[in-house]
Amino acid sequence: MQDTDLANVMRALGHPVRLSILRILADQKQGDCCCTDVTQCLPLAQSTVSQHIKVLLDAGLIERHARGTRNCYSLRSDRLEALGVACSGLFTGLAAADAAKVAELA
Amino acid sequence: MQDTDLANVMRALGHPVRLSILRILADQKQGDCCCTDVTQCLPLAQSTVSQHIKVLLDAGLIERHARGTRNCYSLRSDRLEALGVACSGLFTGLAAADAAKVAELA
DNA sequence: TTCTTCTATCGCTATTTGACGATGGAGTAG
DNA sequence: CTACTCCATCGTCAAATAGCGATAGAAGAA
Numbered sequence: 146m147q148d149t150d151l152a153n154v155m156r157a158l159g160h161p162v163r164l165s166i167l168r169i170l171a172d173q174k175q176g177d178c179c180c181t182d183v184t185q186c187l188p189l190a191q192s193t194v195s196q197h198i199k200v201l202l203d204a205g206l207i208e209r210h211a212r213g214t215r216n217c218y219s220l221r222s223d224r225l226e227a228l229g230v231a232c233s234g235l236f237t238g239l240a241a242a243d244a245a246k247v248a249e250l251a
Numbered sequence: 252m253q254d255t256d257l258a259n260v261m262r263a264l265g266h267p268v269r270l271s272i273l274r275i276l277a278d279q280k281q282g283d284c285c286c287t288d289v290t291q292c293l294p295l296a297q298s299t300v301s302q303h304i305k306v307l308l309d310a311g312l313i314e315r316h317a318r319g320t321r322n323c324y325s326l327r328s329d330r331l332e333a334l335g336v337a338c339s340g341l342f343t344g345l346a347a348a349d350a351a352k353v354a355e356l357a
Numbered sequence: 358t359t360c361t362t363c364t365a366t367c368g369c370t371a372t373t374t375g376a377c378g379a380t381g382g383a384g385t386a387g
Numbered sequence: 388c389t390a391c392t393c394c395a396t397c398g399t400c401a402a403a404t405a406g407c408g409a410t411a412g413a414a415g416a417a
Binding site: 148149151155156157158159160164165167168170171172219220229230232233235236238239240243244246 | 259265267271
Binding site: 160162189190192193196197213214215 | 374375376377378379383384385386
């Protein structure tokens with residue numbers, strides 16, 4: 146994953162409300178979680194929640210699927226898992242490079 | 252790690268230049284990497300780089316230590332490793348909760 | 358002391374973000 | 388057809404962010 150893409154995803158996750166939305170979607174029963182449901186879990190206006198959802202959508206972290214009269218949202222588990230791997234790799238990679246310098250010095 | 256803290260760190264990482272700075276610090280030889288060194292690796296003004304460094308400092312991702320006449324920076328490997336664990340846990344946790352719903356449905 | 362280097366900070370501007378209410382289109386129910 | 392619900396989008400505002408040049412203080416060098 147490119148640094149630019151990674152930064153985009155990170156920025157999308159860089160707001161506590163958006164992390165909350167991800168958790169709400171993870172806890173909700175299979176697929177039938179619409180914007181109104183999420184809004185009722187948060188002390189925010191519907192339009193604000195909709196905006197945050199859009200950010201997560203654009204970052205590819207969630208997906209939308211029409212469910213009768215509603216738009217329902219669910220996590221994109223594949224992307225989340227890939228992200229977990231990328232982050233873990235990035236951070237331990239950085240830490241490892243750092244450690245290598247120290248070792249090299251000895 | 253709290254969602255608020257996690258979001259703060261994510262936001263700090265949500266800019267490609269700051270990711271670059273982390274990589275630069277990881278590659279640089281032991282400890283003697285000052286603001287000017289970083290600036291020379293980037294197409295940005297020194298003041299701008301200094302600001303980005305401050306963001307990383309405030310997020311606790313790097314640390315400053317005076318080295319003679321300069322201020323040198325290095326990664327906080329402990330924090331990075333902790334972050335790797337936290338991210339990995341968060342993402343796989345979300346994905347797992349999502350998968351559990353599907354299984355429960357069956 | 359005087360000079361030079363380093364760099365954090367200030368002031369400024371332009372852009373982006375976060376929040377809100379209002380609105381209108383799409384679709385269901387009656 | 389007539390409600391009614393859902394919700395994405397628009398317009399607006401305040402605040403934060405990202406960029407720059409200028410500057411001043413700290414500290415080593417001469």
